[in-house]
Amino acid sequence: MTRFAGKSVAIVGGGSGIGRAVAEAVAAEDADVILSSRNQEKLAIAAAGIPDARVIAVDMTDAESVGDWAAALPEIDHLVISASSAAHGPFAELAEEQLRAMFDAKFFGPYRTAKAALPKLRDGGSITFFSGVLSRRPGMNCSGLGAVNGAVESLTYGLALELGPKLRVNCVSPGMIRSDAYAGMPAEKRETMYAATGESLPVGRVGTVEEAAGAALHLMSNGYTTGLVLDVDGGHMIRQYATR
Numbered sequence: 689m690t691r692f693a694g695k696s697v698a699i700v701g702g703g704s705g706i707g708r709a710v711a712e713a714v715a716a717e718d719a720d721v722i723l724s725s726r727n728q729e730k731l732a733i734a735a736a737g738i739p740d741a742r743v744i745a746v747d748m749t750d751a752e753s754v755g756d757w758a759a760a761l762p763e764i765d766h767l768v769i770s771a772s773s774a775a776h777g778p779f780a781e782l783a784e785e786q787l788r789a790m791f792d793a794k795f796f797g798p799y800r801t802a803k804a805a806l807p808k809l810r811d812g813g814s815i816t817f818f819s820g821v822l823s824r825r826p827g828m829n830c831s832g833l834g835a836v837n838g839a840v841e842s843l844t845y846g847l848a849l850e851l852g853p854k855l856r857v858n859c860v861s862p863g864m865i866r867s868d869a870y871a872g873m874p875a876e877k878r879e880t881m882y883a884a885t886g887e888s889l890p891v892g893r894v895g896t897v898e899e900a901a902g903a904a905l906h907l908m909s910n911g912y913t914t915g916l917v918l919d920v921d922g923g924h925m926i927r928q929y930a931t932r
């Protein structure tokens with residue numbers, strides 16, 4: 689018996705990266721999958737690998753688009769929101785507009801998407817948000833992104849209380865994961881970054897999208913788990929400041 693037989697799972701951010709890996713993993717456990725993000729081409733490629741996957745495009749930063757998405761959404765058991773965008777920069781230099789855009793994409797986007805999906809979520813279902821290690825283990829020039837992640841985690845705690853017992857609400861907090869998020873970087877620089885981060889971690893490497901997705905599947909399927917921020921970070925929270 690698989691964990692997701694007879695369940696419907698909507699993944700916002702399902703066009704690539706960790707969201708796509710979540711979609712593939714729940715589909716392998718017999719879930720019906722609804723994939724959402726902005727780029728139709730990426731969604732079509734992701735959906736092609738998943739039998740009977742449905743696609744509903746959405747831009748979480750656009751309230752009208754989220755309303756249309758929610759209207760088109762069938763009843764679901766689980767909502768996973770991995771979509772986000774991030775910006776880095778020194779506190780003294782990062783423009784307030786950039787921070788506001790980040791909050792719009794990574795906090796208000798998931799906030800309004802979860803709210804819009806509420807009428808479609810069945811009793812006993814769940815919502816899974818994504819934050820990131822920077823909320824509690826800051827990095828240089830990442831104070832803005834850390835603050836957004838902290839807001840997502842705080843929202844998780846509040847909604848777990850408010851929406852229970854009908855729904856459980858949890859959050860995956862990844863450390864560095866090899867994903868499409870870094871596709872825009874020059875390959876050599878990206879590999880150097882992965883190697884340096886991996887070396888600083890107790891597990892000695894950065895993570896995979898499948899490992900991050902596994903944390904989301906655990907949160908969705910464990911009925912006694914709510915209000916939890918689950919770190920899947922290779923030990924980032926306890927790593928040494930200097931490399932080993």
Ligand SMILES: NC(=O)c1ccc[n+]([C@@H]2O[C@H](COP(=O)([O-])OP(=O)(O)OC[C@H]3O[C@@H](n4cnc5c(N)ncnc54)[C@H](OP(=O)(O)O)[C@@H]3O)[C@@H](O)[C@H]2O)c1
Pocket residue numbers: 700701702703704705706707724725726727728730746747748749770771772773774793797818819820821861862863864865866867868869870
């Ligand atoms: N990868 C890491 O190292 C890492 C570390 C810490 C935290 N995280 C967090 O983990 C989550 C997943 O990351 P990832 O690595 O899978 O990122 P990713 O590969 O960049 O995937 C993000 C997805 O979100 C979609 N998206 C972005 N903005 C959107 C919007 N406004 N509306 C709808 N969809 C939108 C993108 O597709 P479109 O462009 O087509 O919309 C894409 O499919 C994110 O919250 C990220 O911040 C990741």
